[in-house]
Amino acid sequence: MFHYENGLMLTRPRLAIDIPRRQPRAFVSHAHADHIARHELALCTPDTAALYRHRLGAGRRVIEMPYGRPVDYAGARLTALPAGHCLGSAMLLVEFEGRRLLYTGDFKLGESLTAERADPPRADMLVMETTFGHPSRRMPPRAEVIAELIGLVHRILADGKTPVVHAYQLGKSQEVTAILTSHGLPVLQHPSIYEVTRVYQRRGVELDNDDAGVGAYQGAPLAGHVVVTLPRSMKAYRLANLGAVESIALTGWAVDDGARFRLGVDHALPLSDHADFDELVELARIVQPERIATTHGPPGFDEHLRALGFDAQPLAPDAQRRLFE
Numbered sequence: 001m002f003h004y005e006n007g008l009m010l011t012r013p014r015l016a017i018d019i020p021r022r023q024p025r026a027f028v029s030h031a032h033a034d035h036i037a038r039h040e041l042a043l044c045t046p047d048t049a050a051l052y053r054h055r056l057g058a059g060r061r062v063i064e065m066p067y068g069r070p071v072d073y074a075g076a077r078l079t080a081l082p083a084g085h086c087l088g089s090a091m092l093l094v095e096f097e098g099r100r101l102l103y104t105g106d107f108k109l110g111e112s113l114t115a116e117r118a119d120p121p122r123a124d125m126l127v128m129e130t131t132f133g134h135p136s137r138r139m140p141p142r143a144e145v146i147a148e149l150i151g152l153v154h155r156i157l158a159d160g161k162t163p164v165v166h167a168y169q170l171g172k173s174q175e176v177t178a179i180l181t182s183h184g185l186p187v188l189q190h191p192s193i194y195e196v197t198r199v200y201q202r203r204g205v206e207l208d209n210d211d212a213g214v215g216a217y218q219g220a221p222l223a224g225h226v227v228v229t230l231p232r233s234m235k236a237y238r239l240a241n242l243g244a245v246e247s248i249a250l251t252g253w254a255v256d257d258g259a260r261f262r263l264g265v266d267h268a269l270p271l272s273d274h275a276d277f278d279e280l281v282e283l284a285r286i287v288q289p290e291r292i293a294t295t296h297g298p299p300g301f302d303e304h305l306r307a308l309g310f311d312a313q314p315l316a317p318d319a320q321r322r323l324f325e
């Protein structure tokens, strides 16, 4: 049995998964704020452990689970597998009494420069996030979005202005930085973003190269540099002395009409670290589960899965469902 409390609680074997409230023992799929808490003991990948400790304190107790190496836990076998969402992000495969449950956490299929690519296994039961579980949430090909971003940045620089990219502190900021520097465009990051970038670099993720580096914004823009800062929804996004700018939000929500107005930016481009609608369906086809529970998404995605022949239900906050039977 399991139930949902903003994360997942397995009752057999007893294990909290991604519950953002202190637990005796919890699997942490990745280090985004809505998935972590000061647990007595956290199970997570080594990269997530580094980011988790960066965010919540160096003394946090962790059992590290490198990708693909099963850990015995209360009679179950637990295996962390790449989720493609941000550095260290993991799906969790639980094997218990001959049955396999796959919990996706936040995930993305396809390429990333800063996260290990997801390669989901087959399982009997699938619990999946469905953030973009509406047919309107289909992302254009990544290469097209990157080409548009690079062209836009060059045009803004040529106009004598500073391109300012708004992106989440952990994951998206590092991904866009790697994209920009790999195109020869040096980056200055909001200091709080740069702290996370230092963790990525210590974990061996290359975010710069000989042609274009990354550093912290030091109170003034530099010629030819792109500035990466926090989303405008976060008060701390402002940086002093930027002068003339054009702002670009990078988010999957940019596929929605009028996104740039709602986000308060000049441009919005749909680069996402979540699976889009088609990737969500693709995941179900790869995993081929007997049953699917959907979380973290709009109503109706489970209906879409049922129309495709899957036995799918939303995992409501108070839902209790038979799992290993």
Ligand SMILES: [Zn+2]
Pocket (backbone or CB within 6 Å): 030, 032, 085, 106
């Ligand atoms: Zn996340």
